[in-house]
Amino acid sequence: MVVQAFRDAAYPETTGEVFATLLTIDDDDLAAPILLTDAGEDIVYAADLLDANGNVAAMQGTYKAAPIEIIAPGQSAEQPQGTIRVPNVDQAIGAVIDAITDPLSVTITVVLASDPTVIVGGPHLLLELGNVRGDALVVEGELTRPSLTVEPGPRYWIPQSVVKPAFRL
Numbered sequence: 001m002v003v004q005a006f007r008d009a010a011y012p013e014t015t016g017e018v019f020a021t022l023l024t025i026d027d028d029d030l031a032a033p034i035l036l037t038d039a040g041e042d043i044v045y046a047a048d049l050l051d052a053n054g055n056v057a058a059m060q061g062t063y064k065a066a067p068i069e070i071i072a073p074g075q076s077a078e079q080p081q082g083t084i085r086v087p088n089v090d091q092a093i094g095a096v097i098d099a100i101t102d103p104l105s106v107t108i109t110v111v112l113a114s115d116p117t118v119i120v121g122g123p124h125l126l127l128e129l130g131n132v133r134g135d136a137l138v139v140e141g142e143l144t145r146p147s148l149t150v151e152p153g154p155r156y157w158i159p160q161s162v163v164k165p166a167f168r169l
C-alpha cells in the first residue's frame with residue numbers, strides 16, 4: 001500500500017520533492033553496518049528510525065551519499081533476483097568484499113529527501129545480498145528474498161490417536 005506522503009510528493013505535475021533510498025547492509029562478519037544513500041548528500045540519524053510497526057527502517061548513524069543503483073528482486077519473472085551496484089571508489093570496499101563469507105542482510109527504505117524522517121517506502125526487510133564481486137569500476141551483488149520453499153518440514157507428525165481433541169469436528 002502506498003502511503004499518503006508518497007502520493008503527495010509523486011502525483012503533482014511539478015514537484016520539488018525527491019525520494020532518497022537508504023541502503024543498510026549488515027552481517028556478523030562486518031565491523032559496522034554499511035549505510036548508503038543516493039540522496040546526493042549524507043543523511044544522519046541520531047537514533048534509529050522506526051516505521052509504524054516498530055521495525056527499524058534506518059539505523060542510527062550516517063548514511064554516506066553514493067551513486068548506488070538498486071534493482072529490486074521480483075521486477076520480472078525472468079529475473080527473480082535483483083541487483084545492487086556501488087561505484088568502487090574506496091579501497092575499503094575491496095577489503096569488505098574479501099571478508100564476506102555468507103549472504104549479507106539488506107534493508108531498503110525510501111524516505112523524502114526534504115524530511116528524511118518521513119518513510120514513503122519500506123522498510124524492505126529480510127533481503128539477502130550474495131555473489132558479491134567487483135572490479136576497478138563497480139562492486140555488484142545479487143539481491144534476493146529468502147526462499148521459503150526450502151524450509152524443513154515438521155520433524156514429528158502427531159497422529160490423531162495421540163491428540164484427539166485437536167482433530168475434533
